[in-house]
Amino acid sequence: LEQEVIFKKATFGMGCFWANDALFGAQPGVLRTRVGYAGGTTGNPVYKNMGDHTEVIEIDFDPNIISYRDLLKLFWDNHEYGLTTVIKRQYMSLILYHEEEQKRIAELDIEVEAGKRNEKLITEIAPAGPFYPAEDYHQKYRLQKHKWIMEELNISPDQLQTSQIAARLNGYLAGVGKLQDLEKDVKVLGIPEKIASFVKIQYLDNEGGSL
Ligand code: MHO
Numbered sequence: 001l002e003q004e005v006i007f008k009k010a011t012f013g014m015g016c017f018w019a020n021d022a023l024f025g026a027q028p029g030v031l032r033t034r035v036g037y038a039g040g041t042t043g044n045p046v047y048k049n050m051g052d053h054t055e056v057i058e059i060d061f062d063p064n065i066i067s068y069r070d071l072l073k074l075f076w077d078n079h080e081y082g083l084t085t086v087i088k089r090q091y092m093s094l095i096l097y098h099e100e101e102q103k104r105i106a107e108l109d110i111e112v113e114a115g116k117r118n119e120k121l122i123t124e125i126a127p128a129g130p131f132y133p134a135e136d137y138h139q140k141y142r143l144q145k146h147k148w149i150m151e152e153l154n155i156s157p158d159q160l161q162t163s164q165i166a167a168r169l170n171g172y173l174a175g176v177g178k179l180q181d182l183e184k185d186v187k188v189l190g191i192p193e194k195i196a197s198f199v200k201i202q203y204l205d206n207e208g209g210s211l
Contacts, residue, residue, distance in 0.1 A: 007031060007111040008063050011038060011128050013054040013094030015080025018141040020057040023078055026171020028103050028181055029065030034058050036133040039094050045132050054094050058131055068102055076113045083121040094127035133161060143170040149195055165189050172199050175206025
């Protein structure tokens with residue numbers, strides 16, 4: 001019998017969501033990502049008018065491959081503006097939990113992180129409410145700069161929010177993830193050689209660079 005895979009969700013605000021989309025999209029065990037607005041109360045947020053919402057990333061992951069703790073590790077270390085400077089709601093450091101277990105882990109972890117840095121962190125931890133996907137042009141922002149790849153792979157605008165290949169390539173193009181994982185994806189996800197070699201060059205050019 002095949003083991004049933006139970007996917008889980010995680011939602012984080014870490015500054016401009018373009019960078020987080022790339023960071024998480026390239027992690028093994030992440031199945032899809034989408035960026036959007038959440039955490040607030042105002043209706044129908046859009047980029048130009050997001051009310052009291054925050055730019056967030058929603059991650060679907062396989063907990064057998066990557067744990068919520070692993071995701072949180074990336075969360076603490078990668079906020080665009082750090083975790084101690086108060087910033088407008090759009091870019092606030094935010095953990096929106098989907099189950100009590102996530103809440104528990106996040107609340108323990110924030111103490112550990114604050115201790116390590118010896119500073120109070122401004123991160124807010126709150127239950128996940130409605131998530132409003134951002135406009136298509138914000139999804140897989142790095143990948144969309146290379147229209148020919150989207151065309152070769154036949155990735156439609158809606159698939160930008162669901163395609164694992166799109167999530168992966170968007171990460172590698174920004175120089176995050178590991179090159180060995182790209183090699184694996186070429187085999188498992190069937191990424192054509194021509195695209196893989198182009199992505200590899202971009203990866204190397206961007207490696208270590210800012211997202
Ligand atoms: N610094 C980015 C912010 C965009 S992000 C979707 C810019 O150049 O506009 O908030």
